[in-house]
Amino acid sequence: MAYSEKVIDHYSNPKNVGTLDKAKTNVGTGLVGAPECGDVMRLQIEVDQESGLISDAKFKTFGCGSAIASSSLATEWLKGKSIDQALTIDNMDIVEELNLPPVKIHCSVLAEDAIKAAINDYRVKNGLPEFVLEKKAH
């Protein structure tokens, strides 16, 4: 199976690899997946408290090229968005952007889960109620 140009580009030059200080109240961390499944994504957002916009996003991913590319793309999309806007990112947008084949759709689902988990972590830290996550089939 050949990878799309965009997957190869994100894999070769991943955007926003790194770690934010999870102790900070304006940082939300999402850790999804499991080592046994071959994919673990950690996605973090830092929210500018004044504007309410995501000022920074970082990821680290254990997984195949498509999983790395999905999380790299997600961090790019998150920056500059409000929390509400971030919640509208759908896994199928990632599939479309990266031309993921059907067997790799689970990578995009995981990225969407990671975004939502990071947002929820941020909300809980700031005394806001959790969003109920709609479970998608992996």
Add this chain to the structure above:
Amino acid sequence: MEMKFPIYLDNNATTPMDPRVLEAMLPYFVEKFGNAASRNHSFGWEAEEAVDYAREQVAKLINADPKEIIFTSGATEADNLAIKGVFEMYASKGNHIITCTTEHKAVLDTCKHIEKQGGQVTYLEVAADGLINLEELEAAITDKTILISIMYGNNEIGVVQPMREISKIARKHGILLFTDATQAVGKIPVDVNADGIDLMAFSGHKMYGPKGVGALYVRRKNPRVKVTSQMDGGGHERGMRSGTLNVPNIVGLGKACELCMNEMESEAIRLSAMRDRLETSLLELEEAYVNGNREHRLPHTANISFKYVEGEGLMMGFNKNIALSSGSACTSASLEPSYVLKALGLGDDLAHSSLRFGLGRFTTDEQIDFTIDAIKTTVLKLREMSPLWEMYKEGIDLNAIEWAHH
């Protein structure tokens, strides 16, 4: 000499054909096209002669009699013919077969088929190093046992089972021994008499011969073994495998066996030296582990897990330049990693992190150097990107985390 890319290190999947094999085959397509079963004219005689010669070349490599070689379409067919053929032929003696969990699917799925037909199959577990336990083997034998089917060398980890000890047990109890020796024949000395093997499957394309041809060795004396044919027709191959003989491929298999016979010994030394160098260099990385027994192993195979990086992601770092395979199965619908590695007791995480190296006749030292560099660089790069590596470095116990399984 300039290095040729991509580098091929997946010789356990298939080997390139040796040009000398192709040369031997070529006359048998257009010019000498006869049917080896045509007894009344020179076209047939010519083809038959070529098949007879190939049969001798094949037999010689495994120290068999040429009459004991049944040509098939490959090892999968030979596995099927051996197991189903014995099960049917010896039905009056019993219905129990003993095999092990790390066998190739061609054996395991055939055994599943036997179970559906009312047979009993025992699947022996293997130890962490991939070897079966001989006491467990003997303990599994019942008065209904008719066949022991244990592979010679494993395709994923290269572990070589103790065939001679296994055959001693089989002989002691009067049970037939079949071995899938696809990865072993032509790579290490295999001697059906010294090893005490009754039936043995192998294939052309794993030893620099053509695809679509293989053989089943069926012992003719001490004891005389018979299998019920699984294909009805003209009664070729002593009635055990009907179908017009694939003369060019059989000639190719014969030539491939002859080349292995002559070159195997020096090749094994060269390949194991390269393999060991590759392995030693890669083990310089932290948290890298060899899967399977390193002593009882095929000379050209290495299987290494690089903890905290995922195999497919790892391969993507160099698969433009290097072709090899991973125990991870992120592309498959099931997402299940290698059942062989899991049988060794590896967690799914380590199985997902494994690479299989299959060196071959055309592998060079320069290619190994390049591979070592490429893999080390990629492992380090991906670990920088791996949340698991970061956690490991922070001393977090990954097993204590409640992962969201999906």
